[in-house]
Amino acid sequence: MKNGKLSGKVALVTGGTSGIGKTTAIEFARAGAKVVLTGRREKEGADVVAEIEKDGGAAAFIRADVAKETDVKAMVDFTVNTYGRLDLAFNNAGVEWTGPLDQATEAEYRRVFDINVWGVLNSMRHEIPLMLKTGGGAIVNNSSVAGHVGLGQVSVYIASKHAVEGLTKSIALEFAKQNIRVNAVAPGVIATDMLDRFAGKKGEMRDSLTSIIPVGRIGAGEEIAAAVLYLCSDDAKFTTGTSLVVDGGYLAQ
Ligand SMILES: NC(=O)c1ccc[n+]([C@@H]2O[C@H](COP(=O)([O-])OP(=O)(O)OC[C@H]3O[C@@H](n4cnc5c(N)ncnc54)[C@H](O)[C@@H]3O)[C@@H](O)[C@H]2O)c1
Structure with a gap:
């Protein structure tokens, strides 16, 4: 059932083939937005589009690696060619990294920064000019509680x-001053493939991560999507340049 809060809007989600990105793409569509989702995996992308269409929403997929300039330009061109405009963007694609200092090599540093940092900057460089053509827009970048505190072996x-x-x-x-709002969402520990890779599907590491969350459980993708949709909506029209932490109380400690 669509609540229509984002009716008439066009939303772009990077890394929309799984996890938080996939859930947010589905929620954008449920709120009435037309959604372009991008990622590197075509089959998973087609599956998310089918799921949204089955639910009565509108969505399209284009394969794009956020670290590549030509791919990001193509993703934005595809958005305007498909739906005519761009109002909302969730720059979500990202990769995890853990290891001691001696594994923080130049190659690893560049791989992670190419996707997590350049990928976000590259996306904004192409999204904002398109948003300006229709008078503005809202962007949410997927950060993390890891954007607010340090953690050993996650440098x-x-x-x-x-x-x-x-x-x-x-x-x-x-x-x-040009009616473009840019915010971050900072998830805590959320149940996704990334968490499974980082902490295993069960076991000591997963239990210890759960034990440090004050509310006593790992979060769900829907709980991050809700924050992203809020930041993209007119309810947040005076909110820009901030980071909305959604972490079950982790950073309050
Ligand atoms: N799961 C958590 O606990 C958690 C916590 C805080 C922040 N985050 C952030 O949330 C975001 C989504 O992660 P997730 O947990 O949903 O995991 P995920 O692995 O399911 O999702 C990451 C998505 O990004 C895509 N991606 C990776 N590199 C890409 C590239 N170069 N170009 C395009 N797409 C690319 C992946 O294919 C995948 O679809 C990431 O930025 C992550 O850092 C996750």
Whole structure:
């Protein structure tokens, strides 16, 4: 059942083939937006489009690697060619990284920063000119609690998410007078493939991550999607340059 809060809007989701991105693409469509989702996996992308269409929504997929300039340009061109405009963007694609300092090599640093930092900046560089053509828009960048605190043995990922926070604030200020709002969402521990890779599907690491969350459980993708939809909606029209933490109380400790 659509609540229509985002009716008439066109939304773009990067990394929309799984996890938080997939859930948010589905929720955007349920709220009435037409959705372009992008990612690197065609079959998964087609499956999400089919799920949205079955639910009565409108969606299209284009394969795009956010670290590649030509792919991101193609993703934005595809959006305007398919739905005529771009109002909302969730720059969500990202990769995890863990390891001790001696594994924080130049190659690893560049791989993570190419996707998590350049991918977000590259996306905004192409999205904002398109949004300006229709008078403005709203962007949400997927950061993390890792953008707010340090954690041993997670250095490269932590640094990349701190960079996402900095980019969010700076680009928000750069376009504040042109009706472009830019915010971040900072999820805590959320049940996705990334968490399974990071902490295993069960076992000691997963239990210990759960034990440090004050509400006593891992979060769901829907709980992040709700925050993204709020930041994209007119309810948040005075909100820009901030980071909305959704973490079951983790950062309050
Ligand atoms: N799961 C968590 O606990 C958690 C917590 C905080 C932040 N996050 C952030 O949420 C975002 C989504 O992660 P998730 O947990 O849903 O995991 P996920 O692995 O399911 O989703 C990541 C998505 O990004 C895509 N992606 C990766 N590199 C890409 C590239 N170069 N170009 C295009 N797409 C690419 C993946 O294919 C995947 O669809 C990430 O930015 C992650 O850092 C996740």
